Amino acid sequence: MYLSNLQEYLENFVQDKEVLDVGFAGDKDVSMDSPYWVHKLIRENAKYVLGMDYDRNAVQKLKALGYNCIYGNAQNFNLNRKFDVIFAGELIEHLENPGLFLECAKRHLKKGGLLIITTPNQFSFVRFIGNFFGILNENKEHVSVHNEKTLLHLLERKGFLVNDVSYFTNESFYNIGRLSIMRKLMKIPIQILERLRPKLSHQLLVIASV
Numbered sequence: 001m002y003l004s005n006l007q008e009y010l011e012n013f014v015q016d017k018e019v020l021d022v023g024f025a026g027d028k029d030v031s032m033d034s035p036y037w038v039h040k041l042i043r044e045n046a047k048y049v050l051g052m053d054y055d056r057n058a059v060q061k062l063k064a065l066g067y068n069c070i071y072g073n074a075q076n077f078n079l080n081r082k083f084d085v086i087f088a089g090e091l092i093e094h095l096e097n098p099g100l101f102l103e104c105a106k107r108h109l110k111k112g113g114l115l116i117i118t119t120p121n122q123f124s125f126v127r128f129i130g131n132f133f134g135i136l137n138e139n140k141e142h143v144s145v146h147n148e149k150t151l152l153h154l155l156e157r158k159g160f161l162v163n164d165v166s167y168f169t170n171e172s173f174y175n176i177g178r179l180s181i182m183r184k185l186m187k188i189p190i191q192i193l194e195r196l197r198p199k200l201s202h203q204l205l206v207i208a209s210v
Contacts, residue, residue, distance in 0.1 A: 002198035003168035003205065004116070007041050010087075013114060014046045017084035017202070020108060022101075023059035023091035024051030029176045032062065036172040043067075046085075052077065056164040058098050072153050075100040082110045089118045090203075092151075093142045102158040109210045115160065118205045121167065122147040125193055128182075148199070151206055160208035167201035169194060 003009050024039040031037060042049050051069035053059050059071045071078075074088070075097055087104045092098045105115050118138075121127070122145045130136035146154075152162050167189070174183045183190075194201045 001164070001166045002089045002195055002201065003166050005042065005207070006168050007038065009166070010038065010041060010116070011045050013116060014042050014049075014087070016045075016047045018048040018052070018086060019046040019085045020079070021051045022047060022086060022088045023053055023094070023197070024089075025053040025055050025062060030060070030172055032065075034172070034176075036176075038067075038087070038168060039186060042087060047109055050079070050083075050115070050126075052079075058174060059128065067071050075104070077104050077108075079108060082108055083113060083118060084110055085114050087116045089116075090120070090199075092117055093139075093144050094118050096143055098154060102155065102160070106210055110210070113210060114163070114208075115155075115208045116205065117151070118203055118206075119151070121199075121201060121204045123199065124169075124202045125190065125197075126169075126173075126202050146204070147203060151204070155208045156208065159210060162206060162208045164205075164207040166205045167194070167198040167203070168205060169202040173202055182187055207209075 019042050021039050021042055025031065026037055039051055049068065051067060052072040054073055056071050059069050062069050074091060075095055086109060092101065095101055109115065126135060148165050155162055174187050
């Protein structure tokens with residue numbers, strides 16, 4: 001399935017839920033001042049939300065601003081409570097051992113709870129073009145890039161049931177970062193292609209349950 005609006009789609013899953021947002025602080029491009037910061041949407045719709053991040057400075061800053069958040073390692077955490085939803089947006093590609101994260105997430109989900117993961121799509125059209133022309137610039141903090149099959153295999157290995165896989169390209173892709181001017185010029189043809197072939201989209205979203 002192709003998602004034309006990620007945030008509207010996510011609202012359906014976090015509305016009136018207790019949510020843990022892992023890696024919530026974002027980065028220098030997408031943080032609390034950005035309209036693309038998903039934690040803001042979760043905070044506005046969830047019954048309860050806790051943000052957790054490995055960036056100690058960001059956590060301290062956001063806590064001082066009134067956000068309910070803690071410092072923590074996504075690969076090793078124990079919060080002594082369970083959640084309806086755990087959201088990990090653009091996180092798993094940063095982790096040295098994503099299996100440890102999934103084990104922690106599973107322990108912190110209520111029965112029937114949902115794990116929502118978004119991550120760059122290994123087989124996106126944009127990645128293919130970048131690699132073909134030798135201009136693919138992988139984020140230096142990324143240690144893996146997934147496709148639908150590898151992510152499903154990993155989730156199933158850790159005891160999750162995969163409920164849904166969707167594809168999207170967040171608006172931030174066209175407006176932030178390297179080659180953004182070129183991306184804006186290519187936005188319409190890219191969107192047409194992605195609607196015809198969703199699996200060529202820049203990012204993928206997986207929803208899994210326990």
